[in-house]
Amino acid sequence: MRQFVKNFPLLALVVITLAGTATVEAATGLNPPVKLIWHYYNNTCHDAERFIRHEVEKFYENDTTIAPKLLRLLYSDCMVNGCDASVLLQGPNSERTAPQNRGLGGFVFIDMIKQVLESYCPGVVSCADILNLATRDAVHMAGAPSYPVFTGRRDGGALNKDAVDLPSPSISVEESLAYFKSKGLDVLDMTTLLGAHSMGKTHCSHIVNRLYNFKNTGKPDPNMNTTLVSQLRYLCPPRTQKGQTDPLVYLNPYSGSRNEFTNSYYSRVLSHNAVLGVDQELLNNDDSKEITQEFAIGFEDFRKSFALAMSRMGSINVLTGNAGEIRRDCRVTNANYAA
Numbered sequence: 001m002r003q004f005v006k007n008f009p010l011l012a013l014v015v016i017t018l019a020g021t022a023t024v025e026a027a028t029g030l031n032p033p034v035k036l037i038w039h040y041y042n043n044t045c046h047d048a049e050r051f052i053r054h055e056v057e058k059f060y061e062n063d064t065t066i067a068p069k070l071l072r073l074l075y076s077d078c079m080v081n082g083c084d085a086s087v088l089l090q091g092p093n094s095e096r097t098a099p100q101n102r103g104l105g106g107f108v109f110i111d112m113i114k115q116v117l118e119s120y121c122p123g124v125v126s127c128a129d130i131l132n133l134a135t136r137d138a139v140h141m142a143g144a145p146s147y148p149v150f151t152g153r154r155d156g157g158a159l160n161k162d163a164v165d166l167p168s169p170s171i172s173v174e175e176s177l178a179y180f181k182s183k184g185l186d187v188l189d190m191t192t193l194l195g196a197h198s199m200g201k202t203h204c205s206h207i208v209n210r211l212y213n214f215k216n217t218g219k220p221d222p223n224m225n226t227t228l229v230s231q232l233r234y235l236c237p238p239r240t241q242k243g244q245t246d247p248l249v250y251l252n253p254y255s256g257s258r259n260e261f262t263n264s265y266y267s268r269v270l271s272h273n274a275v276l277g278v279d280q281e282l283l284n285n286d287d288s289k290e291i292t293q294e295f296a297i298g299f300e301d302f303r304k305s306f307a308l309a310m311s312r313m314g315s316i317n318v319l320t321g322n323a324g325e326i327r328r329d330c331r332v333t334n335a336n337y338a339a
Helices: 048-062 066-081 107-120 127-141 173-182 187-198 208-212 226-235 264-270 277-284 286-297 299-313
Strands: 002-008 012-018 201-203 248-250
Touching: 048 066, 048 107, 048 127, 066 107, 066 127, 066 187, 066 299, 107 127, 173 187, 173 277, 187 264, 187 277, 187 286, 187 299, 208 226, 264 277, 264 286, 277 286, 286 299
Parallel strands: none
Antiparallel strands: 002 012, 201 248
């Protein structure tokens, strides 16, 4: 047995015990340089985090889908150009219109929270911090740990949709790991963050090749459980016509419909019941396979690792100090803001 120990401020020690002999290159803390501060708004908008939490609780009571929606929205923001809320900006060629962001949701929740904060503390709390804090609170209500979110992010400018480099959900585990490493994250972060697929939905177009023509064989993916193939084929017919509807299916039928944060995702990967190819690919790398095996039986290990991975992702290329701005409306830059 081995232990991978992570030292993380305010989380004390995060200890993940893994069986086996492989060496996992685990993270040792937040991505340097970290310029974010614990309770950054204490002196300028003292109740900002409480306001955000209250609004999220109200939303969640009526719509539990805000947890997976905000998780995906935060991922789509941080993993492209850093956590600068650029994905929230509207426009005909904006980041949110990129093909990879089709079906992205949660915008209205962030806009409503921003309106509340602007009424109390105008021009103080950034959209980037709101997105990070609201996501933390929403996934906590779904069963994730209430991890600390350091704040002080500022909002970035518009990014063209062509700059969005989010990878396909059908890439290999090595391609996935290379992408995460390009963002300063590692195999433990990758395997942990993919566990967010215990919630949410995906379009049939992202899995149809796995169901009917895996790697141009004319057959389904041999790594997918045959029962799951049959179930998904019923929901996702072959795409043979232009303009054909593209239904949504749960990423995790076990917990997805309830929008619960669980570790069942990892059990499904081990039993070849992952819906997305990138998820099933975790078994094709020794490190990610070992982590998957541990998380399948250790929910608390997964929760602790999730807390750190979310904090690390939330620190990617943040704008602080005089960089960027504090938007008055999350949908537009201040230069285009009309009060």
